[in-house]
Amino acid sequence: MRSRTIFAFLATTAIVVGCSSGGGGGTSAAPSSEAPASQPAASESAAASESASAATSAACNPPKQDGVTLSFTSFGGVYQEAQRKAWLEPYTALTGVKFTEDENSSNATIKSQVESGQVTWDVVDVGNDFGLDVHKDLLEPLDYTLIPKDEMNADLGITDYRVPDITYGVVLAYNTDKTAGKVPAGWADYFDTTKIPGKRGAWDYSEGGMFEFALMADGVAPKDLYPLDLARATKKLNTIKDDIVFWQSGAESQELIGSGEVAMTMIWNGRGWSAKNIDKKPVEIQWNQQIVTADYLVVPKGSPNKDAAMKFIAYASCAANNAGPSQYIPYGPTNTKSTANPAMVADLSVTNADQNSAYFNDAYLGEHFDEIDAAWQAWKGS
């Protein structure tokens, strides 16, 4: 009987992890020439002194490293397969570095590896809730003499411990059969069930974006979202409370919008893309007022192959390689100089980013989680 409890727990955990980022088959954005110029943040890292160009060339041309084996952990599925084809396999061909892979990236696993001193993961792909300054005891500072930090999209919350590797968007998707020809222009229409009737899908996670979307629907400009006005957001959420259908996983969101059970949903753009292009459902994405976010590469503190890990992260970040996954999935590059797959450009979050797009303030969200989550639970239970 105990084992069933544990199983329920594990299953649960798997879903939570699946939701937290890559599980979504979400999409990422391509760097756009219209994107705001990256302001190289004043570097706190002792290392970032070399010129960007030197970093770039070293990053794209890693030395031979025969005999090195790196572990790479991500979220599995088509997502990790795209990373494998775009980065791991070419890197092995170029340098001789071999990879062992895990498909169950988890912040908690990193923490337990570091705490127990049994660090077996070298490079880990994590969601936007991790790799912040508060996690400094768990992660190695990245080597920004190798990794081309100056070229990375500065809106994506780069820290000393994490560098974004792919971008995706949290967007509004709608089922054209259910909206009867009407096109929701943004989140105000999501919150207006008189104008366009039907259920609304939402991720059941306090920091998944619903508070932000409620505020944008209420007229808050993307740049003014933080600090979150939770009272105002909750009031807005209350206006459609009876029409909200929660989803727990990317797969579920794809199914809800594809089947038309909801007329609109918040969704990771990769899942919206799959509903339309893989499932062939009448689903469209409204890019207006999207939240652009990313997955990140980190190196657990005490990684036995720390130096080799830095070289690999630099390779995956460099302009020539960073957009590689967009050959296979609608996840875009984080390096502003990297060119995404032309066939996928229209479906990437970054390509569709404009002045109406928002970005998660991950540091703020990390610091205020308890308050934000309590407001979310209170709203659900009220």
Next chain:
Amino acid sequence: MTTADEARSRTWPSLVGGRPRVNRWSVLALPAVVFLVAVFLIPLLAMTLRSVNDPPGAGLSNYQQFFTQGAYVRVLTNTFWIALLATVSCLVIGYPFAYLMTIVSGRVAGLLLIAVLLPFWSSLLVRTFAWQVLLRDTGVINRILLDLGVISEPLTLIRTTLGVILGMSHILLPFMVLPIYAVMRRIDPEFSRAAANLGASPATAFLRIFVPLSLPGVLAGCLLVFVLALGFYITPALLGGLKDQMISQLIVQQIQQRLDWGFGTAMGVLLVAITLAFLFAASRAVRLQDVFGSGIGED
């Protein structure tokens, strides 16, 4: 047979209320004890320590943090409410089912047993998703009813407490049926016949003889289902509405994403402590070794 069983249960040493004499065969329990201590007791202690010492010197601050969040406390009470509903639902379905198993022929009883166990062997997630397919607005049940013209608007089946109880009962039913059946099939039919001889109607014989004799199985089943139900949250999350929240979800969130293991373990300890309190209360009402011994060990 009944008397033999009773004699046996009286001579066997037991942890609670049994005779102090130590049976030398008890050494066979050593691996199980070592196993429980290593993988259950020690981690539980470590967890408890962590809940009062993370961040260092935390004391009871993690617990304070929990109880100052009204919304979290509500989720905790809701967890017990849902577990209670699931237990009642399993009992209502499981008791007649177990009774049916005892009165039909051996072959039919075997089929009924398989019917209970079959879904038990498939994954919890698969079964929960199957319920989604059945219950949702565009799902099987609503489709059929709409096509038949019975209803004109889809019934709200999913994302309700009803949906949660359906899904959880399906998963937990074997834990109710098996202990009850194990007890029921050892109830000597002669008792009911004797009651009839003494003038009792079948209903009276059933209510005053059979039901009381089956109570240890009922209690075992209820306790098992209730305790297991407390740890659920996937099923409520997938089949329930906004209010059908369970504490495990908050725990996973803290452990897995927030990495606030002090707060996460504090919630875990609370859940374990309250569960133990329930078991303790139950032990006042009935001897637990009777419940678990007769309920599970025999079949």
